[in-house]
Amino acid sequence: MIRILIVEDEKPISDMIRLCLTKEGYDCVCAYDGYAAADFLEQTSFDLILLDVMIPKIDGFELMEYIRPLEIPVIFITARAAVSDRVKGLRLGAEDYIVKPFEAIELLARVDVVLRRYQKTDAVLYVGGLDIDTRSMQVLRNGEEISLTKTEYELLLLFARNPRRALYRETIYERVWGEEYPFGSKAVDIHIQRMRKKVGWENRLKAIHKVGYRLEVDP
Amino acid sequence: MKVRLKITLCMLSILSLLFGIGGSLLISESFRDTLEREKDTAVSFYRMVWSSLKVVNGLDPYLNPEGITGIMEQLLEQNRSAWAALRLCAGDELLFETSNARDCFPPDLETPQTDRCSFRITGGKEGERYFILTGAVETGEDVTLFLYTAHDISGIYYARNRQQETYLRVFGVMIFLCAGLSYLTSRALTAPLGRLSTVSRAIASGDYSSRVRITSNDEIGAVSADFNAMAEQMEKTVLELRRSVERQERFVGSFAHEMKTPMTSLIGYAELLRSGTLTMEEQTEAAGYIYSEGKRLESLSRKLLELLVIQQSPLPLVSIDPVGMLEEFVERLRPVYAREGIVLSLTAPAAGETRLLEPDLIWTLLLNLTDNARKAMEQGGSIRYLLELPEDGCRITVTDTGRGIPPEALAHLTEAFYRVDKARSREQGGFGLGLALCQEIVKFHHGTIRFANRPEGGADVIVELKGGCP
Numbered sequence: 218m219i220r221i222l223i224v225e226d227e228k229p230i231s232d233m234i235r236l237c238l239t240k241e242g243y244d245c246v247c248a249y250d251g252y253a254a255a256d257f258l259e260q261t262s263f264d265l266i267l268l269d270v271m272i273p274k275i276d277g278f279e280l281m282e283y284i285r286p287l288e289i290p291v292i293f294i295t296a297r298a299a300v301s302d303r304v305k306g307l308r309l310g311a312e313d314y315i316v317k318p319f320e321a322i323e324l325l326a327r328v329d330v331v332l333r334r335y336q337k338t339d340a341v342l343y344v345g346g347l348d349i350d351t352r353s354m355q356v357l358r359n360g361e362e363i364s365l366t367k368t369e370y371e372l373l374l375l376f377a378r379n380p381r382r383a384l385y386r387e388t389i390y391e392r393v394w395g396e397e398y399p400f401g402s403k404a405v406d407i408h409i410q411r412m413r414k415k416v417g418w419e420n421r422l423k424a425i426h427k428v429g430y431r432l433e434v435d436p
Numbered sequence: 437m438k439v440r441l442k443i444t445l446c447m448l449s450i451l452s453l454l455f456g457i458g459g460s461l462l463i464s465e466s467f468r469d470t471l472e473r474e475k476d477t478a479v480s481f482y483r484m485v486w487s488s489l490k491v492v493n494g495l496d497p498y499l500n501p502e503g504i505t506g507i508m509e510q511l512l513e514q515n516r517s518a519w520a521a522l523r524l525c526a527g528d529e530l531l532f533e534t535s536n537a538r539d540c541f542p543p544d545l546e547t548p549q550t551d552r553c554s555f556r557i558t559g560g561k562e563g564e565r566y567f568i569l570t571g572a573v574e575t576g577e578d579v580t581l582f583l584y585t586a587h588d589i590s591g592i593y594y595a596r597n598r599q600q601e602t603y604l605r606v607f608g609v610m611i612f613l614c615a616g617l618s619y620l621t622s623r624a625l626t627a628p629l630g631r632l633s634t635v636s637r638a639i640a641s642g643d644y645s646s647r648v649r650i651t652s653n654d655e656i657g658a659v660s661a662d663f664n665a666m667a668e669q670m671e672k673t674v675l676e677l678r679r680s681v682e683r684q685e686r687f688v689g690s691f692a693h694e695m696k697t698p699m700t701s702l703i704g705y706a707e708l709l710r711s712g713t714l715t716m717e718e719q720t721e722a723a724g725y726i727y728s729e730g731k732r733l734e735s736l737s738r739k740l741l742e743l744l745v746i747q748q749s750p751l752p753l754v755s756i757d758p759v760g761m762l763e764e765f766v767e768r769l770r771p772v773y774a775r776e777g778i779v780l781s782l783t784a785p786a787a788g789e790t791r792l793l794e795p796d797l798i799w800t801l802l803l804n805l806t807d808n809a810r811k812a813m814e815q816g817g818s819i820r821y822l823l824e825l826p827e828d829g830c831r832i833t834v835t836d837t838g839r840g841i842p843p844e845a846l847a848h849l850t851e852a853f854y855r856v857d858k859a860r861s862r863e864q865g866g867f868g869l870g871l872a873l874c875q876e877i878v879k880f881h882h883g884t885i886r887f888a889n890r891p892e893g894g895a896d897v898i899v900e901l902k903g904g905c906p
Binding site: 229240273296319 | 689692693696697698699700701702703704705707708710711712713714718721722725728729857
């Protein structure tokens with residue numbers, strides 16, 4: 218199981234991140250200040266660290282110096298969106314950063330990307346009768362390759378990574394298209410209908426009235 | 437062209453003009469004087485010749501030519517150096533002539549008119565110069581005698597030329613000395629300007645602490661002093677601006693942080709709730725966080741609004757009795773604080789005096805200070821209020837028996853969002869705005885707020901208000 222250390226002094230946020238990640242099957246440990254984080258790092262090993270910059274006692278940048286020799290990937294969490302702060306974090310060896318306020322789904326996506334970069338998660342997903350190889354970007358059904366466009370593949374991956382989760386249209390649009398959702402856009406529905414027909418998910422990928430879609434999978 | 441070069445050239449041209457004019461005037465004047473004297477001498481010798489001739493034989497050449505020649509020779513013998521040459525003619529006939537007459541008298545010498553003397557200066561073969569005096573006298577026998585005398589004045593010309601040469605040499609040396617001296621002088625004079633310029637450039641390139649060293653009491657020294665004063669003021673202003681920008685940046689940064697923290701929780705939990713993956717328990721927890729973080733945002737906005745209102749709106753001061761007000765404050769809070777083991781006590785003068793204050797703001801100020809004192813004490817203690825009433829306002833000292841203020845925090849206490857201990861403040865639901873608010877309230881009353889640690893533990897907060905007397 219993948220272990221993640223959450224270093225965040227704001228308890229509500231820390232709890233929220235823990236809740237999100239636990240739902241996805243990650244094992245989480247919360248540290249509320251720099252010393253506690255250092256203690257945890259000494260005791261056990263972690264696969265990923267989520268690190269708030271402004272934490273009491275030792276600040277995030279200083280803690281980074283301590284983490285670097287351990288070669289554990291770090292994602293910065295910062296309230297300051299200033300470029301200088303972000304650059305400083307990345308220079309110090311962070312893999313990525315998230316600016317507050319963020320959505321849970323964005324956090325999950327970034328965590329997933331970093332873990333895959335470090336090859337800590339499986340490159341192949343088995344969801345709803347499909348084999349999705351995220352490295353070769355191939356989708357197989359019973360050993361047979363299904364040809365998808367890039368947008369359809371991204372959509373498929375989003376649902377495959379968030380099974381049983383209700384995904385809102387605007388969330389889907391923002392994650393796949395990378396832009397703000399244009400009000401009343403039908404792009405999401407059109408692409409999803411085509412994609413689920415291609416992969417044979419007509420009964421699994423269900424529309425939720427006034428919300429969006431949800432992928433039903435066998436437990 | 438540099439100023440020192442300009443000054444040098446000016447000095448040189450003035451000097452050469454004045455000395456040139458003065459020198460030539462002097463030389464030519466002395467030359468003219470000498471010439472005049474020579475002329476007088478020549479005239480007196482000329483007269484002497486005539487009178488000698490008259491005395492001997494009434495000027496008749498045909499009567500006594502030998503006599504005339506004898507007289508002339510005698511005269512020459514007596515005054516050997518008076519003439520360079522002599523010639524005496526009667527009409528066209530030459531009566532007497534010295535040996536060198538042909539060298540001295542030019543061949544084109546005109547015949548003088550009767551009873552007239554004429555002067556002329558002629559040049560000789562080898563640069564000699566002669567002063568020639570000619571005259572004619574009519575004798576009784578219708579014979580006109582012509583007398584030609586020549587005086588050697590080469591010496592005068594020679595002296596003049598010598599003078600001019602010497603003068604030119606002296607002049608050259610003078611010009612040279614003057615150039616050197618005026619260059620040195622002007623350099624000494626303009627050196628402070630160079631220093632001024634160096635310092636100006638240093639300041640322009642950002643070194644605001646650079647200053648000119650003042651060495652003189654003159655106008656340039658005054659300019660340097662003014663310049664230094666200007667630089668001083670500028671440095672102060674720049675520093676103040678920089679500080680104010682830093683303060684503002686800190687404020688904006690802290691504000692963003694304070695806003696974004698609850699926002700992150702609100703958005704995150706709301707998203708988790710609506711995705712429908714939470715258990716009943718988790719849903720309750722999420723809703724609880726949404727509620728509490730929403731409350732936090734609301735409290736933050738209220739505090740900020742309070743701060744803005746004091747800064748922007750002119751509230752009227754009213755005449756109140758500070759003693760009565762403080763007594764009421766302590767009475768109201770005493771039971772609440774007693775439950776936490778904190779004893780409140782008040783020392784104040786007799787009631788009856790009034791001061792101009794804004795009662796709501798003072799109440800807020802007291803609440804904030806008391807609340808801070810409470811937070812500084814872990815388990816019980818005492819808070820003492822001391823009220824003094826000077827002529828023009830009032831002084832309130834709030835003393836607690838808490839943990840005191842870390843020295844490095846003293847300077848930042850009244851900054852918005854500054855918290856001495858972030859973690860503890862967060863637990864107690866603070867934003868670091870309390871003392872910023874107090875500062876604004878005190879400013880509104882034209883007063884000051886000071887913080888000091890007590891040696892035996894605890895801290896003093898001294899508020900001086902200058903509302904004035906009604």
